[in-house]
Amino acid sequence: MKRVLTVLLLCAFAAGAAAWRLADVKPDPNVQAIADGCQRDTTKIYTGFAPNWVYVNDRDFSSSGPPPGTRTVTGVVRGASGLLASRVASSDDPITHRSVDVNIDVTVDGASEFLTGTSRDATPEQGTLHLERESDDYPDWARPQAGDRIQALGSWIWDCDHYQGKGEKTEFHPFRAAWVTRRASPRATPLASEGDLFVSTDATPAGEEAECAHQTKGSDQFKACAHAHPDWLSVNGDYAFELPAASAPCTRPALGSIDRGSVGGVRVASHWAGNAWHIAFSIAAPEGRRVVVARQYFARCANAPAVDHLRLHFDRLLVRRAMDPSCAPDKPTCPFAGESTLLGQIAAAPGEWQLHWSVDGIWGRWPGTLPAKDGSSFRGRQSVEFSLPRGGTWTLVVLARECDFGALPSFAGTGHPMRPCPVSSEVGNSKGDDYPGAIGVTFRGPALGRHVSNASTAGSTCPPSNVHGCYQLTYTVSRVR
Structure with a gap:
């Protein structure tokens, strides 16, 4: 299928002459991150x-x-982490997050x-940009998988917490709008291309x-300000996207959509x-008014190729x-030293396990928090139905987290x-969760x-x-009859 370039048109926010001068310059953290406000002090963060x-x-x-305006990025979900180019974070600082x-x-x-900034140059991350948004504020259905195309509007920031090595890295955090396109929707039978649209004023x-x-x-005054600031960022502007047809040429084109909580x-x-x-809309909300655009689009053609309708069941x-359990900071050689490479935790059995998965881009998680001990076995009760073009490939991605x-x-x-982790008496290693x-x-x-x-x-602590x-x-894969 001939690739159709999608276009994202967004109104720019007001910006001063200095912003115009720096508009297309790749920033060097060792020249400007501190001047921009990073303090390189992990304890203070x-x-x-x-x-x-x-x-x-x-x-x-x-x-x-006003602060610097938003930026837009277009590209492909792909990076040095392979199939984990789209993922739930394995660990985050709980003090600065409500959810992972x-x-x-x-x-x-x-x-x-x-x-992308200069700190990624000459590394496996060269040419890539990191996009982040808290999981409570970015629903499963909107999340991409590796290989999808994405366009995003976001706050272009320095991640001040990670200044070691070549210096801070740039990110969109949070991204405020995302448009994800999939050539073949895993959710549609018969075959359709899919566009997932999510825009939110929630600041995180x-x-x-x-x-x-x-x-x-x-x-x-920073700390008091941060905890009193409204949970709101502007997403005002004009938006336009394109969702390519499921096949080319396309006979009897049809577009279906589902509102996911706008x-x-x-x-x-x-x-x-x-x-x-062609999909377009405008937002002109007054300051403080919450706006969410949450829609899925499915583009169908009468002559689209056949698909297999499949079901994956998680068995065990x-x-x-x-x-x-872990060894306490003052007992690094305790009998449990082999449980994790992160020593010095205050943590008792059982482990608090959470499992996130993507079945060809359909995201979800194992229900609840699993009380895991060495050798524990948990029976699966969830299944995921998905569609696959005949002769095509599909992926399974699973990522485990252990709340510490x-x-x-x-x-x-x-x-x-930090959600979705439960309340406990545990304090983990300063490097993060297991x-x-x-x-x-x-x-x-x-x-x-x-x-x-x-x-x-x-990359694990196993x-x-x-x-x-x-x-x-x-897990077991079967046909849906």
């Missing part, structure tokens, strides 16, 4: 006295005026390359911190443009290494750990039958003695 995120180029914007982040690595189109803690970093410019009454128009659907999760900071307050305050590892598998064709996959230990990984997943 963890205690709320320094920002985790500041706007790129904020040094050129007075605190008495969704992370998206984007290999940017040429016009967006300057957004990252947005609130960047706004307050701009307003307080390093003063001791707020604010934004009217979206669509029309057939010969080889793609086997936990080989629960990662709790249930005793610490999140950005939401005392008694509210990460039991991930599974990433690609299948060609339906791949009917039972499968057994072991988690990889790459001790290397577990040569087959810290967990195993059994």
Whole structure:
């Protein structure tokens, strides 16, 4: 299918002459991150006295005026992490989050390359930009998988918490709008292309911190400002996207849509443009008014190729290494030293496991929090139906998290750990939660039958003695009749 370039048109926010001068310059963190507001002080970030995120180029914007405007990026969801280019974060700082982040690595189109900054140059991340938004504020249905095209509008910021090595990296955090296109929808039978649209004024803690970093410019008023700032960022502007047809040429084109919880009454128009659907709308909300545009689009053609309608059932999760209990900081050689490579935790058994998965781009999670011990087995009860073009490939991605900071307050305050983790008496290692590892598998064709996959230990905190990984997943693929 001939690729149709999608177009994102967004009104620019007001910007000063300095912003215009720097518009297309790749920023160097070792030249300007501190001037923009980063303090390179992890202790102050963890205690709320320094920002985790500041706007790129904020040094050129007075605190008495607006901060730097939003930016747009286009590209493909792809990065050094392979199938994990779209994922739920394995660990986040609970003090600066209400919920764990969704992370998206984007290999940017040429016009967006300057957004990647210099700290990724000559690394496996060169040419990529990191997009983040808290999982409570970015629904499962809207999340992409590796290989999807994405266009996003967001706050272009420095991640001040990660300045080691070549310096802070740039991100969109939060991204405020995203348009994801899939050539073949896993949700549609018969075959359809899919466009997932999500726009939200919800600022999330990252947005609130960047706004307050701009307003307080390093003063001791930052912490009070961050926790009092409205949970609102403007998304005003004119938007236009294109959703390519499911086949070319396309006979009897049709467009279906599902509203997934929009707020604010934004009217979206669509029309057939010969080889793609053109979708457009405008937002002009007064300050403080919550707006959410949440819609899925499915473009169908009468002559689209056939698909297989499949079902994946999660049969069993086997936990080989629960990662709790752990050795206390003053007892590094206790009998539980082999549970995790992150020593010095205050954590008792059982482990608090959470499993997130994507079945060819349909995201979800194992229900609840699993009380895992070494050797625990959990029976699966959930199934996912998906569609696959005949002869096509599909992927299964699974990522496990083990909650280690249930005793610490999140950005939401005392008694509210970072969601979806439960309240507990645990305090983990300063490097973050335990990460039991991930599974990433690609299948060609339906791949009917039972499968057994072991988690990889790459990048995890699973001790290397577990040569087959810290967990195993059994699942069955069948046809839907």
